Amino acid sequence: MNIAVFSEEYRTSGFVVARGLFEADLLRNITAEVEQVVHDAAATAEHGRVYFDDEAAPDTRQAVSAVRCVFRIQEQSVFLRELLHSPLILDLARSLLDDEPVADGIQYIDKPPRTTYEFPYHQDNAYMFYDPPRALVATLALDAQRATGGPIACLRGSHVLDILQHAPSGVQGASRGLVELPDTATYPEAVVEMDVGDMLFHHANVIHRTGPNRTNSHRRNLGFIYHGIGAKQDAQAIADYKRDLAGSAPSKSN
Ligand SMILES: O=C(O)CCC(=O)C(=O)O
Numbered sequence: 028m029n030i031a032v033f034s035e036e037y038r039t040s041g042f043v044v045a046r047g048l049f050e051a052d053l054l055r056n057i058t059a060e061v062e063q064v065v066h067d068a069a070a071t072a073e074h075g076r077v078y079f080d081d082e083a084a085p086d087t088r089q090a091v092s093a094v095r096c097v098f099r100i101q102e103q104s105v106f107l108r109e110l111l112h113s114p115l116i117l118d119l120a121r122s123l124l125d126d127e128p129v130a131d132g133i134q135y136i137d138k139p140p141r142t143t144y145e146f147p148y149h150q151d152n153a154y155m156f157y158d159p160p161r162a163l164v165a166t167l168a169l170d171a172q173r174a175t176g177g178p179i180a181c182l183r184g185s186h187v188l189d190i191l192q193h194a195p196s197g198v199q200g201a202s203r204g205l206v207e208l209p210d211t212a213t214y215p216e217a218v219v220e221m222d223v224g225d226m227l228f229h230h231a232n233v234i235h236r237t238g239p240n241r242t243n244s245h246r247r248n249l250g251f252i253y254h255g256i257g258a259k260q261d262a263q264a265i266a267d268y269k270r271d272l273a274g275s276a277p278s279k280s281n
Pocket of ligand 1: 136146151164166179235236237248250
C-alpha cells in the first residue's frame, strides 16, 4: 500500500478503504472470537450494550442471529483488545489522524438477513464531540457486502463540514440522524462495497448511513474507534447529549 496515496484519499474524501488488510488466518481467528463474544453477549442481553433486531419480540432476544449491535465488545475479549491496539490498525490510524491514536473501543454491528432497519445519515462526531474532529472509525468487514447488503455509504468530502443539526432517530443503536442533508451534488454519495478482510476508515465528521440488507446473508461489521491524542472531548456537550438521550433510542456512545 502506498501510504501517501492512501492518506491523500482520506484527506480528500473523508474515507478510504484498505483492501485485503486482514489476511485469511487472522480473519478466521477474529471471526471465531467475535462469534463467541456475541454469543455470550446475546445470553446476557445487557441493556445499553446489546441490541436485538426486534427488541419487541421476546422469543428472538436470545438468538445470536438476531443481534443487531454489541458495543464495547473489547471489554469481553483480550484478543480483541490486543487487536484494537495492534500496529496493523494503529499505524494506518496514525497516518490518517496525523496524531497519536488513542483507542476508544470496538462496536459490532450486524445487519441480519432481510433486515429493514437503516442507520440514518449522521456524523459520528455528533455524539463523540471531539475538538478538533481528529477521530475516525476503522470498520472491518467480517462479511462481503455489496450495495444490496446494507453497506456503509459516505457523502464524499462532507468531513470538511462542521457538525450539522441532528435529531433523535428512533433507531435502536443509532441515536441521532441528520435533520437536513447538505447538497449532494457537492458531496455525492459513495456506496462502499467491501470484501471480507477490507477495512474502511471514515472520518468522525463524514456524513454516512447504512440501508436495509436485502440479501439472505448477514452483514457484520467490526468498528474500531480512535481519536488523536491532541483532540479533546467536550465534556459539557457529552453531558447534555446523555441527558437528551434519556428516554430516546440508545446510542453508539453506550
Ligand atoms: O455498520 C453499520 O451499519 C453502521 C456503521 C456506522 O454508522 C459507523 O461506524 O459509524
